Amino acid sequence: MxxxxxxxxxxxxxxxxxxxxxxxxxxxxxxxxxxxxxxxxxxxxxxxxxxxSAVLADNFYLDSSTTAGTHRTVLKGREIEAxxxxxxxxxxxxxxxxxxxxxxxxxxxxxxxxxxxxxxxxxxxxxxxxxxxxxIEQMSRMNDDEEQRRQSGTSLENHAENQCNSKEKKRHFPCEFTVELWLLASSEYRAAFDTCDDFLTYLATAVNAVGLRFINMTNPMIRFQLNGVTIDYDDILTKVEVCSMHYVGKWRLSKKCICGIDAEDTLNKTRFFVNASNIDADLVYLLTSKNLVRNIKKNSITILQDVLGMAYIGGVCTSLKAGVGEDKPKTYSGVSTMAHEISHLLGSLHDGEGPLQHMRGHPGGARCPRSGGYLMGNWDNTRNEYRLSECTKEQMQYNFRCLALDCIELRKQANVTNDYYPGQILDPFKYCQALHPKTTDVSPEDIDDSYNKCIVHCCSSDYYEDDDYTACDAHRMLEAMSCGENKTCRGGVCGAHNWTDIYKTRRTF
Incomplete structure (x- = not known):
């Protein structure tokens, strides 16, 4: 720090x-x-x-997906999160x-x-x-229906058992786990943002906030790297809408017609989509602004229950590495939901649940009451909502020891390995030429007070009505660009910045 x-x-x-x-x-x-x-x-x-902060991979992928196929664009993560x-x-x-x-x-x-x-x-x-x-809109998490939770978790728990028992337990483990994340977004979610830049910087900010929920995690320390984003323009993942006159809201059954997107169907489709796609990540998470519901069948009656998200327990680095969740674009209302579902994927049950009996040594969360209000408990607008309980940390540590090394090792190079900031590659003269490629005599104005504000004026000669004059355009200087003797720009501030120290400390954690 x-x-x-x-x-x-x-x-x-x-x-x-x-x-x-x-x-x-x-x-x-x-x-x-x-x-x-x-x-x-x-x-x-x-x-x-x-x-x-540094949460994006250096080569960051932006995929546009339709029923006709997927188009991939490679972007520079450093520029997005600058x-x-x-x-x-x-x-x-x-x-x-x-x-x-x-x-x-x-x-x-x-x-x-x-x-x-x-x-x-x-x-x-x-x-x-x-x-x-x-x-920030505070969305409260309702208690899960225990019978439905057990039914939906059966195949997943069997998978987790196979994953854990097939790995060597007695080996050295690194002290840090960089979880490589990929986000999917439905078309209506993407449409809420005016520009692609607004969309991507919002997602980077949200993932940055998710990572801060895990700051008290140790052995391993957990940080996140966002490898890419896929936009589902045809909404193939969120098409199944269910409606019913019976709706569970705040533990009361009300008779009114309500509709929502089937969360379990969406989760399954997301899983199949991920396994059939060229997505390189440990976890994949779908964001939607639509209302997610759980479709519960009881006595031939369809009952809908509000859910904020859904994910497979211990699905990290497996064919079940998918999660889905709600978020209202531009509000960050779904940050805690994303952190909660990612915790499931990293191996944690809810506080107050477990342990999983078929997994030898699984710690479970039974000794941590849900009323504690931690991230994996009941959310009651307490500060604990933004922290992991000791039970959650123990379960993640248990699951981590079951992972293969090719999952734990970082496959996609992060920004922290880059050697230079943009301003150390481009001086003001080259910067002006790059910004005005069609102007032959463009050059930066002599150093003046504007440099102290990290503004460079790119000027060129012009001719109008028999008069010669100089035309200038103002531009913000790049990070690390010289703004005076022994001074560089950082975050719009001209000063004596120590870039060697900045390189060493620019990780989020």
Whole structure:
């Protein structure tokens, strides 16, 4: 962890009540320290110490899937997550960017609030961009129907037994497990985002937040790397809708017609899709904004039960490595659900359940009551929801010792092995040429105050109505680009940044 800070984002802490919205105004200030972290000061009693996050594979895959086939695009993961940061203590996951209007902050501030630039055209009187702070919708997890849970888990538990008993137990295990993740998204989920960049940076921020739920996990430490995303444009995975007059909501049976996407059917289709696809990952998780339900048959009556997600227990690195879950796009409401279902895939039952009798030595979660409110228990708006219980950690450790080494070893190279930041490859002159390839005499303007703001002006000569003049375009400097003597840009801040230390500490965990 970096101890010092190179930049401070100060929030003017006056709160304006306008149509029930809370606004703050971020300002990016230079600090005296030079080690590269950012500090996000919200108010006197809340300061976020932001570290650079790395959750995307270097060669990041974006697949577009239809019934006619799949088209794959290879993207640079580093570019997508260039402005992604996290705070471990408060589990913040934020995208920080700089526009011509000022600093823009997007993402999760803490367990309760998100932050986004406000939809207003003008800046404040001090030149900052107003931001909106919104409450994260808290989705409560209902208790599972025990009979249905046992029925749906039978084949999966048998599979887990075969997986565990077929591996050598007495061998050396690494102290860290980088779980390679692949996300699937339904077409309506993708359509909620204006641009592909918005879509991908949101997913990176969400995965970053999921990883923070596992920060207290040891032996092994668990971190996540997102290898790719597939968009299901024909919605072949979420097509089966079921309707019934009987619906279980908050443990009460109500007679009203309700419809939803069959979660178990979606999970099975996701599993078959993954096994038939060119997807290289330890886990695959489908995101949908549609309402998921469990289709329960009792006495020839169809009863629908709300579920937030579903996954196979211990499915990591097997043919059952699939999970599905709800998330309302742009809200991060499904982050805890994703973390919960991934915990199932990594081998954990719910708190209060188990152990699995047919698996010798399985610790189960019986000694940790669900009322504890941890990630695998009942969610009751407690801070424990964002942590793993001791039982969950023990079950993941048990399952980890059953995994083959080709699962544990990192197959797709992560960003942390890259040697350079963009600004160390392109100087301002080459940068201007790359941005204006059709302009023959383009060059950066001489160093002035704009460099201290990490802005470079690319200028060229022009001619209009018998007059010669110079035309310039302003551009944000790249990370690590020189902005003065012994100074470089980091997160829009010109300072004496220590890039050697930054390389060593840029992992999420």
């Amino acid at each position: 970096i101890a010092d800070c190179s930049a401070v984002i100060m929030f003017s802490l006056y709160m304006i009540n306008c149509n029930s919205a809370n606004f703050v105004h971020p300002r990016l200030l230079e600090s005296r320290n030079g080690n590269g972290d950012l500090v996000l000061n919200i108010r006197k009693d809340l300061t976020l110490y932001l570290e650079k 402005n992604l940061y996290h705070d471990k203590k408060h589990q913040s996951s934020l995208i920080l960017t700089r526009s011509i209007n000022g600093i823009e902050v997007r993402g999760i501030l803490n367990h309760e609030f998100t932050i986004t630039p406000a939809l207003v055209s003008e800046r404040s009187s001090n030149g900052t961009v107003p931001h909106n702070i919104s409450a």
